[in-house]
Amino acid sequence: MLVLALDTSTPAVTAGVVRDGRELAVYTDTDGRKHGELLMPGVQAACREAGVTLKDLDAVVVGAGPGPFTGLRVGMVTAAALGDALGIPVHGVCSLDAIAATVVAAGTLTGNLLVATDARRREVYWAAYEAEGLRLTGPSVESPAALAERLPGLGLVAAAGTMVEQFGLPVRGPATPTPAGLVATADLAADRTAVPGPLEPLYLRRPDAVPPGERKAVS
Template structure:
């Protein structure tokens, strides 16, 4: 099965086409341009790079959060529109799962952290068990101090990755010392290929959804929603 993967939940825009677990083509940009400008040209280009026509696709996978509210909306709207127009099933893939997945097999804990603003990170904690990545905790919106408290009793090395690392990486190293490892730059950002590959597995298991039914996983309310609720209470 050929699957198109779309990642737009962070400042990075990424697109890939996989055939099963084989990556045929992938593009990624971190150029600070809005995803509404980047995504459609990238999708067109990656299909051409893979020499795949839209009629050949078996489904679409899209990063479903957590992450930037604006980026998620753009990515989800793009993926759902294409799936509906092309008549394809769609699956949502956790942004944190997609970040951690390429580090499957690494010892210790794997913890993607995304900048959630308000002095919080979106995070989840993973460990490789019998060759497969297992989520131990999350996804959650949590203060870095609280995440440190959760790591302390585990006494295991922790690999951090994600766009929260440039902001909070040194804090975690100071708190946890030599137990903390920061992923290299090439593994730091979300990519389209893990989204597509994880999507392929769900689609093969029959878990594809109608595009109209797929919803993002924001983890917490947006600022606009918080203000609206406060206004209603007032």
């Protein structure tokens, strides 16, 4: 099964082509201010390197966050547009799950794993996982100090993500979702005929922008 995997939930812009769980090509750029400009060129570059065309794809998998609103919607809208244009299914997965899946696949965990990424506003997105990859808790968003208070009760032996250096745990890669991790999280091999549900972004908090209130009458 040939799958295009996308993620824009972190400053990294990631696109990759995966066949039956093996990465054929990966494009990554870490300029978090240019998700919109970089993603489709990245998709085209990954397809060229893999020697495939968009018409060859069987499915698209996209990281659904949690992530900042502007960057996250770039990946999800692009995935939805490609799926619609190509007539193929689009599967949204938790981006933190995808990071955990890659760590678990390395087979070196002996206990629970923390995954944490930058939520801005001096906060982190995080979730905890068993050594086999099952999510224990999360995803959630809170300050690093609040998260640090929770760590002693989670049985953690390692951490992965862009915001884990401060928690005193051994750090494992990757820091951002990989194409193989995204596809593994979607678990397409379990049922290739499964129809994915609607794409739902994991923002975990309300956007800054709100509709303007009713204008006050001028006396």
